[in-house]
Amino acid sequence: MQVFDYEDIQLVPNKCIVDSRSECDTSVKFGPRTFKIPVVPANMQTIIDAPLAKDLASNGYFYVMHRFEPETRADFIRQMHAAGLFASISVGVKPEEYDFIQKLADEQLNPEYITIDIAHGHSQRVIDMIQHIKRLLPDSFLIAGNVGTPEGVRELENAGADATKVGIGPGKVCITKIKTGFGTGGWQLAALRLCSKAASKPLIADGGVRTDGDIAKSIRFGASMVMIGSLFAGHKQSPGKTIERDGELYKEYFGSASEYQKGAHHNVEGKKMLVTYKGDIDDTLTEMQEDLQSAISYAGGKDLKALTKVDYVIVKNSIFNGDDHYSV
Numbered sequence: 488m489q490v491f492d493y494e495d496i497q498l499v500p501n502k503c504i505v506d507s508r509s510e511c512d513t514s515v516k517f518g519p520r521t522f523k524i525p526v527v528p529a530n531m532q533t534i535i536d537a538p539l540a541k542d543l544a545s546n547g548y549f550y551v552m553h554r555f556e557p558e559t560r561a562d563f564i565r566q567m568h569a570a571g572l573f574a575s576i577s578v579g580v581k582p583e584e585y586d587f588i589q590k591l592a593d594e595q596l597n598p599e600y601i602t603i604d605i606a607h608g609h610s611q612r613v614i615d616m617i618q619h620i621k622r623l624l625p626d627s628f629l630i631a632g633n634v635g636t637p638e639g640v641r642e643l644e645n646a647g648a649d650a651t652k653v654g655i656g657p658g659k660v661c662i663t664k665i666k667t668g669f670g671t672g673g674w675q676l677a678a679l680r681l682c683s684k685a686a687s688k689p690l691i692a693d694g695g696v697r698t699d700g701d702i703a704k705s706i707r708f709g710a711s712m713v714m715i716g717s718l719f720a721g722h723k724q725s726p727g728k729t730i731e732r733d734g735e736l737y738k739e740y741f742g743s744a745s746e747y748q749k750g751a752h753h754n755v756e757g758k759k760m761l762v763t764y765k766g767d768i769d770d771t772l773t774e775m776q777e778d779l780q781s782a783i784s785y786a787g788g789k790d791l792k793a794l795t796k797v798d799y800v801i802v803k804n805s806i807f808n809g810d811d812h813y814s815v
């Protein structure tokens with residue numbers, strides 16, 4: 488098995504066929520809709536909130552709302568629909584989540600996208616929830632995860648998931664690898680490659696993206712969509728708390744399995760960090776699109792498909808990636 492991560496790979500350029508990078512089309516059809524770029528901010532409490540979700544949906548971007556204020560979710564769907572926007576929510580697998588799905592079905596509140604958001608998604612509990620959602624809300628596009636193996640992808644797809652999310656522990660605020668010894672941290676891109684060989688439906692690469700070039704690499708290795716936390720943390724619109732230190736502005740970014748999210752030190756697999764204030768998220772999204780257009784031009788094509796076929800080389804193998812600090 489080839490083991491590598493984002494920083495170990497470079498994509499090999501092909502002859503350019505466009506006169507300007509602006510000719511390159513970064514749009515992606517994902518589920519029932521088409522989006523400007525194949526990128527989605529992580530469904531974490533310091534990354535996305537309702538105002539940002541509305542902003543993203545109104546401007547042609549995909550989003551997944553987090554599940555950490557569960558009582559607000561039905562109203563969130565109503566508000567998005569009242570504004571003519573799509574609703575994309577997250578759920579867990581605990582018993583109350585079964586009641587929540589039943590309530591949505593009873594009220595005919597159909598979110599366009601639902602994400603089952605669990606640390607260890609290759610489990611019977613996720614399979615049961617997939618089947619419950621598909622029975623009651625068959626029109627919602629259902630994303631399930633996270634998994635790190637081809638077997639995980641196959642089982643969730645066979646249970647009825649419309650897309651699978653890949654990534655166990657590669658995230659910037661993840662400490663799963665340190666705490667448990669398990670995961671795809673340090674070889675996320677290779678894990679994505681293996682999973683893509685088994686997948687018959689779209690994959691979301693989740694975690695470990697540190698540069699815009701990593702988005703192009705994710706597409707090359709089989710992702711239809713790329714979920715990103717740390718690159719979206721620290722913006723004006725980011726919900727994380729703003730902190731001033733020595734005259735510099737920072738924003739908090741913490742893991743969904745951190746004690747800051749849970750309110751208790753119990754099965755902690757996430758940490759908190761401070762991210763330097765980055766300004767407007769619109770500028771970051773625009774830059775991601777421009778960098779992706781440029782990547783498509785290097786691939787010798789005009790759209791994302793060109794990225795899926797380029798050659799690559801392995802330039803080094805640095806296995807320890809990301810989570811070198813326990814907390815800040």
Ligand SMILES: NC(=O)C1=CN([C@@H]2O[C@H](COP(=O)(O)OP(=O)(O)OC[C@H]3O[C@@H](n4cnc5c(N)ncnc54)[C@H](OP(=O)(O)O)[C@@H]3O)[C@@H](O)[C@H]2O)C=CC1
Pocket residue numbers: 579580581604605606607633654655656657658661663694742743744754756
């Ligand atoms: N992508 C990643 O690498 C990771 C992501 N996360 C994120 O953290 C958040 C919390 O995740 P999670 O703890 O799953 O959600 P929950 O706290 O909602 O837990 C879901 C249920 O699954 C059980 N559970 C959790 N982990 C395991 C496990 N390893 N084996 C068996 N049962 C388990 C929990 O019980 P109990 O707590 O009693 O075990 C609980 O009943 C999510 O947003 C998730 O995406 C967390 C870790 C890794």
Ligand SMILES: Nc1nc2c(ncn2[C@@H]2O[C@H](COP(=O)(O)O)[C@@H](O)[C@H]2O)c(=O)[nH]1
Pocket residue numbers: 529530531633654655656657658659660661662663693694695696714715716717718741742743744745756757758
């Ligand atoms: N192991 C953990 N993973 C977590 C936690 N909270 C979120 N996540 C995952 O990280 C990605 C974002 O990664 P990034 O490298 O882009 O910052 C996110 O989508 C989740 O899958 C956690 O507490 N522990």
